[in-house]
Amino acid sequence: MSVRTRFAPSPSGHLHVGGARSALFCWAFAANHGGTFLLRIEDTDQKRSSDAASRGFLEDLAWLGLDWDEGPLWHGRGGGETGPYEQSNRLDIYEQYLSRLVAAGHAYHAFETPEELAEARRLARAEKRAYRYDRAALNLDPDTVAAWLAEGRPHVVRFRVPDDSPIIIQDAVLGEVRVEPGELEDFIIRKADGFPTYHLAVVVDDHLMGVTHVIRGQEHLANSPKHALLQDALGFDRPVWAHVSLIFNPDGSKMSKRDKDKALRAEVRTRGLDSPPEGAEIDEQRWESWLGDKTAQLETEEASRLAGVLGIDLPAINVDDFRRAGYLPEVLLNYLALLGWSPGGDREQFDLAFVRENFGLDRIIKSPAKFDRSKLLAFNLDAIQAMDDDQFVVRLHAFCQDFEPMFLESMTPHQFKLFARANKERSKTFRDPIESGRFFIEQDEVITWPATKAIRKALCKGEPCGFDRLAAVRDLLASAEPWTPAHLESMLTTWADANCDGNLGKIAQPIRVAVSGGPVSPPIFDTLDILGRDAVIARIDRCLASRGELEEAAL
RNA sequence: GACCCCAUCGUCUAGUCAGGUCUAGGACAUCAGGUUUUCAUCCUGGGAACAGGGGUUCGAAUCCCCUUGGGGUCGCCA
Structure with a gap:
């Protein structure tokens, strides 16, 4: 059977470096095996998903040069037999499998409200015990359930976790991972709004799309037993899982797409701001909900406006941040590949073709890695110095077109060429000649x-x-x-x-x-x-x- | 707190699976010299690690156990 891998981001914000690395590994593994690399948009969260964000993802992937064989249609890429590739367009499919699970007794309706559940969690926490859903709904008599459903009472569907035997999953990186029965609660597979949760959608889609290898970050490790259970209940084959270690900030915390908001919130707190500052252009209500919810994220533009007003630098965590900072896509990919994979020996600098030829699950690294900006910068310097002059002129030109058009408007093409050549030797990034060369224009x-x-x-x-x-x-x-x-x-x-x-x-x-x-x-x-x-x-x-x-x- | 994952220089790692060739190699960073019309490069050299404790073995960075440390998850987010 031919290899099929998938990168399945949820379109909230830009593609961050951890996601980019997962995408790279999926891409490389598929390419190495003559397989297929799929892209799927996991937009089942109605509150957080936006079209703009998913376009941003596609652009970031394309900039990196990670082309998908199947997936959303975008500038000649994508398409395929197993679509649609946006989960929001597959709701009826999930519904079929959901009915099947309910009919077979693998899943059941539950009527607790989010508030009730939050309260139960709070209580459990106060008493220092682990909270698990108490299966109250399972004891409801069928007539009551039928009546409540008929009257349209809001409800979720929960998967009934078998409690007799341990769940053992095989991971290509970590080996055998075992979870004892009773560790998992009856997790929700359909939300009150009718959308499936991640767990159900992933399992159904991976099956229907023929995904053979799931390569993803280790933050998903705890999900795999749930997915294994769903696969067993639905009669699906399990894919090969490979959980890649996390990427950390230099301070040792997980590098997360929420880091920008975290930095912003911290600054807002220390200054004691209780309303959005002038110039940030964030409305009062949005400001309130953002400040109050530490999982909430500002739009990219809002975040950078706010950072500008506050006079702080946002941590660079998105592919787009590095693009704007003047890094080369092939260097970012090279560095990312090294963070979590090693070709062995002393080889460190290589291109995408090398990764394609040599990538394998067996050399994925188990331990987490800190993201080291200075090494990335050193690699970028090497890559720029390895270019010939004309190549540098062309690429700096493209960079200016995207981010610094003034440099093209204020110089003649001849001048720009001289400018680029004169700066190549001292450039670590495309930003360098721009920042040090303002006086030219x-x-x-x-x-x-x-x-x-x-x-x-x-x-x-x-x-x-x-x-x-x-x-x-x-x-x-x-x-x-x-x-x-x-x-x-x-x-x-x-x-x-x-x-x-x-x-x-x-x-x-x-x-x-x-x-x-x-x-x-x-x-x-x-x-x-x-x-x-x-x-x-x-x-x-x-x-x-x-x-x-x-x-x-x-x- | 519960469960799970991880552990070689400051950082990323090679070496671990198939124990001896490891007085542990490379890269980034750092320090000291040198080149250079500025900056950046560039060149030469130095320091820098097997988390701790028990085993197994003739022999352990490599295998096993414990401890410690770090991290992840515990959402009607994905």
Whole structure:
């Protein structure tokens, strides 16, 4: 039988790195076995699912290059014989299996309200005992149940957990996992709104879609016995389970899609804010329910607006966060693969093709791993340095198109090309040239020279000082012909030989500060080339004019 | 709290399943030098781990047990 794997996210927010890794492993395992990789949208939670979120997921997956063979239709991907692939479109299917379970006595109707259950849980907790549903509904007489159902009384359907023998599941990563009878309660398989819960939907869909291998995060391990029970009751084969260890934050807590909200809530609390701050654009009611419910999540835009207003950085946990931060998809995938899987030996850097060729369940790592940003960054640096110049130009261009269009609007294509090339060597991410290169696209009049230590050192220190040297080469630059890095270099090198003992830095640094407003730029001759003569001279003149002010500030 | 999972440098890991080749290898980080017109790179070198205790064995990082530590789950979320 051919291998079929599935990635089945619930569309709440963006794809986070843990989900991305699960998707990668599913993809790789299927690809390695010439099988099929399915994508299924688990949108049975009416409160939390949104179309926007599921589009975000698809985009994130596509950006990573993890194409699904079957699943939602999206830009030429997806389709398949076993759809629909959104659970909200499969309700009638679940209903059939649900009736079957009820008819066979494997499931029963229960009428407790959420409030009653919450109270029972609270009580159990107060008495320090483990809470399990008491099966009260099982003792209802059939006529009462029939009457209540007929009058439309709200109810759920619970699965009747057999209490005679232990549940033993085989996990490809963890081995045998055993749960004693009595550890599981009669879990709910259909909610009061008529939607199935995750457990039922997953089991039915995995069966109908022919899923052979379920590779997922270890937070799902405790669900597997429930699924095994449902599969047994329904007469389905069990899939091969492989539970992958969790990804942690550096502080050791589980890296979760709720971390952003957690950080936000903590900041709101410490500041004692009781209403949404100006500029966050969150309405009062939403604010209340978000603050009060620690499982509630703000929309991506709301969250980043709020973070902006509060002046805090949100933790990067979503694929999209890393994309915006200028990481390469292949590097993120490489790093993620390493967090939970190892090809063995000393091999660490590899591409998707390598993962496809070598991935196997047997080398999945059992212990949890902390997400280390600095290693990811080091990998990204290596990948960028391994590109040829033209490739870097193209990819930086694409990045700017998505996130920094100003860089394309403010430069000619030729300038952009020079800009990209000059920056490649010092770029760890696509963000780097953007952040350090703002001065390239700013108007000449916007450049200022604050009296920082580095700027004063370059311009004011010494005899002669940087200003003196700048003044001395100003006309030389104004009349330089041709305006090329090579010619500028030979010109200024000659000048430095004659005027500062061949120490090019003595003149390069004042020029750098003058044209950029700061102490950092690409190599000075490239920088001048990109800016062009007019901007360079205009900036030098303005810088020279600011001399009095700067020297005064230094006193 | 109950149940389940996990345990090699600060971090990710190789080595564990088939015990000796391990005075435990690599990578990131870190420290010390060096290269460099700034920044970033880059080069050289250093320090850094088998959680603890019992077994089994001629021999244990590797097998078993206990302890400790970390984590997950305990939702009409998925």
